[in-house]
Amino acid sequence: MSRLVVLLVLVSVVLFAGSAIVGTAPLSLAESLSALLGQGDAAARVIVWEIRLPRAAAAFGVGAALGLAGAALQGLLQNPLAEPGVLGVSAFAALGAVIAIFFGLAGLSGWVVPLAAILGAGLATLVLVAATLRGANSVTLLLIGIGLSSFAGALISLAMNLAPNPYSLSDLVNWMMGSVANRSWADILLAAPAWAAGAALVVLAGPGLRALSLGEETAASLGADVRRTRLLVIAGTAILAGASVATAGAIGFVGIVAPHLVRPFVRHDPQRLLVPSALLAGTLLMSADILVRVLPFQQELKLGVAAALIGGPVFIWIAARLGRASA
DSSP states (O other): OHHHHHHHHHHHHHHHHHHHOOOSSSSOHHHHHHHHHTOHHHHHIIIIIIHHHHHHHHHHHHHHHHHHHHHHHHHHHTTOOOOOTTTTTTHEEEEEHHHHHTTTTGGTTHHHHHHHHHHHHHHHHHHHHHHHHHOHHHHHHHHHHHHHHHHHHHHHHHHHHSSSHHHHHHHHHHHHHHHOTTTOOOHHHHHHHHHHOOOOOHHHHHHHHHHHOHHHHHHHTTTOOHHHHHHHHHHHHHHHHHHHHHOOOOOOHHHHHHHHHHHGTTTTTTHHHHHHHHHHHHHHHHHHHHHHHHHHSOOOOOOOHHHHHHHHHHHHHHHHHHHHOOO
C-alpha cells in the first residue's frame, strides 16, 4: 500500500502544480510557471495564487473527503455501492445548507452553512445505520438512500420554487450543480478543520472496520467495539460530507468510484482502503476540474455535472459487475 500512496501523492502534486497553468486567463506557460514561483507579473501571480490554486485545493479537498467517506461507509455497511451521494447523505447535507441559505442564516457566520450541512448529513447517516441495525440488506439500504435523496430533492426544489427573488434562485441552482470555481483560500481554511476532524474520526474507526469485515459477531469476539466503530464512522462521514457539500455543492459518485478502483490493490482490507481512496478521489476530482476548464464550451461546465456524467456510467458498470458476481 505504501507504494500506492506514494504514487497517488506524486500524481496529486503534479496535478496541483499543473492546475496553475490551466485556465481561461490568457497566460503563457512561462508566465504561469513564473507566477507559481512567486515571480513575474503581479496580475499573473494573483491569477495563479488567488484563483487557480485555491480552486485546485478545493477540488482535491472535496474529492478526498468524499472518497474517504465512501470507503468508510462501504466498510461499515458491508456494501460496495455505499457512498454519501448514492445513500442520500450528500442530498441531506445539501438540504441542510439550502435551508441555511434560504432563511438567510448564512449571513450570520461563515460556520452556519457548514454546520447545517453536517447536521443534514448526520441525520441521513443515522437513518441508514438504524436500518442496518434492524437487519436491512444492501438492496434495502440502496432503496432507503434513493428515498432519502428523493425527499431531500423535493424539499430543495420547494425552496427553489419559493425563492424570494431570481438572484436567490440562481444562487441555489448554481450551488446545487456543484462547483469549486471562485473558491478562495478563506473557503479552504473554513472547511479544513472539519475535513481534518472527520478524517481523524474515520481513521480511528479503521481497526474496527477491519474487524467488521469478518462479521459483527466475530468482530465482537475479537474485542472490537462495534458500537464505537459505528459512531466514529457516522460522525466522521457526516462531517466530511457536510463540509464538502458546504464547500462545493452537490458532487456525486466520486466516493464510490475511488474505493472500487483501489480495493484490489489493498486486498479488500477496509482499513487499508481508507487513505488511498481519499488520495485517488481527490486526484480524480482535481483532474475533472482541470478538464472542465479546458473544454471548449461557451459557459464552463459545472464540476458536479461533469462528475455525474463520468461517475454515473461507472456506477452502473460497478453495479452490473456485482450483480453478475452474486448470480
